[in-house]
Amino acid sequence: MTDGVFRFESFDLDVVRGRLSREDQQIHVEPRALALLCHLVKNRDRVVTKAELLDTVWRGRFVTEAALTTALRTARRAVGDDGAQQRLIRTLQRRGYQFVAPMTPVPATAPAGSDPVVSVPGPAVRSRASGADREVIRFCRARDGTRIAYAVTGDGPPLIRTANWLTRIDVERTVAMWSHWFDGLTRDRQLIRYDERGSGLSDWTSPGTSPEDWIADLDAVVDAMNLDRFPLIGVSQGGAVALAYAALRPERVSRLILTGAYARGRLVRAADDNERDAAAVDLDVARLGWLTQDRSFLRFFASQFQADAAPERWDEFVALQRETTSAEHGVRFLEALARIDVSALAHRVRCPTLIIHSREDQRVPVTEARQLASAIPDNRLVLLESRNHLLTASEPAWAVFLHHINTFLAGLATSD
Template sequence: MGSAVYRFGQYALDTDSRRLSRDGKHVDVEPRALELLCHLVEHRDRVVSEDELGDRLGRGHTVSESMLATWLRTARLAVGDSDTGQRLIRTVSPHGYRFVAPAAAASTASPTPSPSDPAIAAAAEADREVIRFCRSADGTRIAYAITGEGPPFVKTANWLTHLDLDRTNPMWAHWFDGLTRGRQLIRYDERGCGLSEWNVPGFTLDDLIADLDSVADAVGLDRFPLLGVSQGGAVAVAYAARRPERVSRLILTSAYARGRQIRADSDAERDAAEVDLNIARAGWRSQDSSFLRYVASQFLADATPAEWDAFAAYQRQTTSSANGLRFLEEFTRIDVSGIAHQVTCPTLIIHARDDARVPVAQALELATLIPDSRLILLESRNHLFTADDPAWPTFLSHLDNFLAE
């Protein structure tokens, strides 16, 4: 089709120059995601199949299902849409998509948008959070989000996140709401999952530290408090030890210094660690609900079987099976115990007393290794505090007080 400027709501899409703008301001979008958006808008009179999009974007190369899904999510985010909202880009069964928002081809200034326009409502929702992309030292694309107003507060990435889904997912929605109260929260998806690049060259501790560096640099942060959750705690410890000039305060929850295989110091513990890993492997490879429920029960000990199944389904949305196995194997071998003593900033360690995934002994070890640290144990069995967990408001209260000091 011929080149044109298509206007929908506050957005203008120039399909010739491949440029998207909102209220006259350029919107930075990854090229393949922008090309996908252009193709859908140009062919908005029909359903566009996944195969057609793959052929268009692959340029002679095969496009994986996960990569196409990533580009689609990125395109939706760029125009204030989402996988669940689908006000502009609708998924049409069995394997197609259609741009459904009113879009007029024009070359003049856009008319004043109507406040009732669905695209405007979607854009207003998107205004509450900005998702952008940066490149890590090895070129890996990292997706990060900036939400709220106030002093900056950075959360290290940990697996089981997806920037486009977390705000409405029951596992993370209350974390999002609690951490953004009076603060500007900066969070990002781990390399290999969520909206970050899934095909990554490396997954070492140095890579993870470089990812955090790239996000902090992209946001323009010099010094900031840092939160590490679960295996993100080990990355936070390493970052605070290696970048003392950047981290003002450190908060660790459900964290550990040594992965399960590293900290096993007896044959029984080594056998248990291997069994645990093999069950997780079997779950990812077979998608058998009994294996997946076992893994979920360690993260959410007090949840129902239905909630465990929802947790397993969410896992599959965050990354590929190959990457899921890679994460499990890498995290069980992570070890920052040798550098934890180099952390010089004030540190708050919060842990569930009966954490079913990471035993409380790991919190005690962190408190022993980090010089200026304090330990708070909460009455809970959940590795990740749930919204209805009595420990959740207590956790937030301790975090708020610590950051306010």
């Protein structure tokens, strides 16, 4: 096993400093994925078992194999590999993994023997090379002093995505349930997203869970970006925040996109005792999952977001949720979302609005989309043939979704 700098293809990996670069441009990689990559490279002469990776990268902390799968996917993506090609990192069934790319050792200048470390320069945390891969993470402060982390990805006209259920912007784009969103939404435009207070890289000390708190987070990001007018997209819970923001800040929002969205939380929209009981049970199951960190409860919750996805995608979602916030904050978010109600603001939205929803959405019923369409003055409702709350990359509805969004945003050039 040799420590130092290793060159493979067009990449340089400094396993001492924990630094990956390409053509002298540093590539930020999520710390555990980078540690995994470094360990595989240092031990490239042998197969590394799953148990060894879990013990080395997570240092004895209990995590599921889904966390390892996510880190492995992130490492592969950082060096232009994937599970199908396995050009650089090969999976050997029932044995483990091995780094197989030819490489050239380069003398390292840092002291040998130290563990890989990823520094966090401020205020920018992450930077990528160009086009849709160009990304930077910065911080700003809301009016009450809460620190909000936001990411800017791609080039072109801006599109802001409101925070939705427990994001973490530094790893989100490497997760299969979200990665295709970045490829689609950053095409010829700049995507701006953020972690709301209490989750991700934003402050956890001020976990406010009111619409006013969430609007303040968005205001902080818009002010930091120095944007006057922009299109806004809200996904799921983020749709309620986007709707409220468009109604209360009409001078700022040029177009509004609501996908899988709702104005009323499940407890609010329950129409009878049966629906109220079902809403209460759903909340109790999710609450119990968070408080006990029981995988079966959390997996059931995850399955509602992508009903037709493979079970490993649910496990990936569970692993991502666990990295976003504490159990205490997670429960507070759940209870706030069940009771949110911004429906009284819908008629005040004045910008053109596109409402997209899956016909058989298993998390938010399509009736909520129709309710939004009946209340927002200038809107178009598009129903997709899908059961998924968050569309997958492989289903036909995803291409339809992107087509409608691109067509809708293209109208900015002629109408605004």
